Amino acid sequence: MTINYPNGRKREKSGHPENEHKTQRINFGNRGMSLEFLLNEANEYYRAHHIANIHKKPTPIQIVKVDYPHRTQAKITEAYFQKASTTDYNGIFDGKYIDFEAKETQNKTSFPLSNIHDHQIEHMLDIRRHGGCAFLIIYFKLHDEMLLTPIEVISKAKRLNKKSIGRQDLQTESFEIQRGSYIRADYISALKLYMEVYHE
Amino acid sequence: MTINYPNGRKREKSGHPENEHKTQRINFGNRGMSLEFLLNEANEYYRAHHIANIHKKPTPIQIVKVDYPHRTQAKITEAYFQKASTTDYNGIFDGKYIDFEAKETQNKTSFPLSNIHDHQIEHMLDIRRHGGCAFLIIYFKLHDEMLLTPIEVISKAKRLNKKSIGRQDLQTESFEIQRGSYIRADYISALKLYMEVYHE
Numbered sequence: 098m099t100i101n102y103p104n105g106r107k108r109e110k111s112g113h114p115e116n117e118h119k120t121q122r123i124n125f126g127n128r129g130m131s132l133e134f135l136l137n138e139a140n141e142y143y144r145a146h147h148i149a150n151i152h153k154k155p156t157p158i159q160i161v162k163v164d165y166p167h168r169t170q171a172k173i174t175e176a177y178f179q180k181a182s183t184t185d186y187n188g189i190f191d192g193k194y195i196d197f198e199a200k201e202t203q204n205k206t207s208f209p210l211s212n213i214h215d216h217q218i219e220h221m222l223d224i225r226r227h228g229g230c231a232f233l234i235i236y237f238k239l240h241d242e243m244l245l246t247p248i249e250v251i252s253k254a255k256r257l258n259k260k261s262i263g264r265q266d267l268q269t270e271s272f273e274i275q276r277g278s279y280i281r282a283d284y285i286s287a288l289k290l291y292m293e294v295y296h297e
Numbered sequence: 298m299t300i301n302y303p304n305g306r307k308r309e310k311s312g313h314p315e316n317e318h319k320t321q322r323i324n325f326g327n328r329g330m331s332l333e334f335l336l337n338e339a340n341e342y343y344r345a346h347h348i349a350n351i352h353k354k355p356t357p358i359q360i361v362k363v364d365y366p367h368r369t370q371a372k373i374t375e376a377y378f379q380k381a382s383t384t385d386y387n388g389i390f391d392g393k394y395i396d397f398e399a400k401e402t403q404n405k406t407s408f409p410l411s412n413i414h415d416h417q418i419e420h421m422l423d424i425r426r427h428g429g430c431a432f433l434i435i436y437f438k439l440h441d442e443m444l445l446t447p448i449e450v451i452s453k454a455k456r457l458n459k460k461s462i463g464r465q466d467l468q469t470e471s472f473e474i475q476r477g478s479y480i481r482a483d484y485i486s487a488l489k490l491y492m493e494v495y496h497e
Contacts, residue, residue: 157355176373192428228392
């Protein structure tokens with residue numbers, strides 16, 4: 098899959114790159130960019146700079162029918178999306194196993210818990226038992242605010258039968274992901290803080 | 298996806314389970330069972346018994362066309378298999394990040410290196426640099442022999458422009474995976490040995 102960089106990486110080559118980059122940020126921000134795009138950008142940057150090795154897992158798909166129009170080519174002609182049994186992202190940072198799910202919301206005041214499945218929470222709690230890091234990255238699109246939220250926070254709210262978590266409560270219990278110099282979702286600093294607090 | 302257990306788990310309930318199990322092993326072994334099946338079985342067992350949390354990643358697929366025959370159902374009508382950018386399996390064991398690729402061969406005397414891609418080797422060496430475990434699980438089907446081979450062994454052979462590694466050399470440099478009481482590919486003991494040798 099080819100990846101385009103709508104944040105204008107290519108344009109950095111012309112003119113006054115520093116200023117232009119700054120102007121672009123102010124003018125365009127990352128409006129309209131999906132959290133998935135921003136996280137893929139971050140993960141690519143981290144891999145290229147040997148900071149971390151974290152990947153998005155492929156979408157699980159149930160394949161029903163495959164045709165072979167040419168000998169060497171397989172064409173899938175019937176398939177369906179499957180529910181993910183784990184999370185979207187995993188990998189390694191600072192020798193530690195990292196596992197997270199990314200969710201964006203258009204909601205202004207709270208994060209609805211309906212779009213995170215029980216089996217995903219169970220999976221992440223199991224990762225914690227094995228000594229790994231497990232969390233959500235939540236993106237409040239309308240505020241351009243990104244939070245790293247430990248799975249314990251989500252699990253607790255679910256156990257209390259809450260339907261959502263208020264944005265202010267989330268801010269208190271999460272680690273904010275700042276914009277980096279080159280990437281928006283520069284989540285490694287937040288991850289380091291999380292690891293200091295949640296790992297002995 | 299439902300999983301059938303052709304090794305006769307269900308039959309263990311009747312008669313003399315111990316003896317029957319033994320007989321079945323002798324009669325059927327795991328002839329015809331794919332390495333993927335055996336590893337999925339092992340990973341399920343490890344998760345259920347809180348030994349490790351390791352999953353097979355979904356096959357990466359490029360989706361071209363999706364139909365919506367019903368409002369709630371999405372049917373993929375054109376899609377293609379993509380080359381995997383990483384490996385088939387990853388997860389956590391004993392607090393450590395685990396990453397491996399599984400390969401089976403009908404070859405009797407050697408393991409051909411053609412079916413392990415350079416970018417997969419690069420990925421696994423990068424995991425090693427970050428402090429994770431990275432290896433191949435190689436299954437010599439005709440010998441019913443399963444080896445856990447550190448990625449360094451594969452990388453070295455590739456750098457020497459070898460086309461294959463002889464089975465005896467592999468045995469020397471690998472950790473043999475024994476049959477467990479309940480699962481064939483009981484690779485955790487081999488993994489522990491690997492970790493003692495390859496981790497400080």
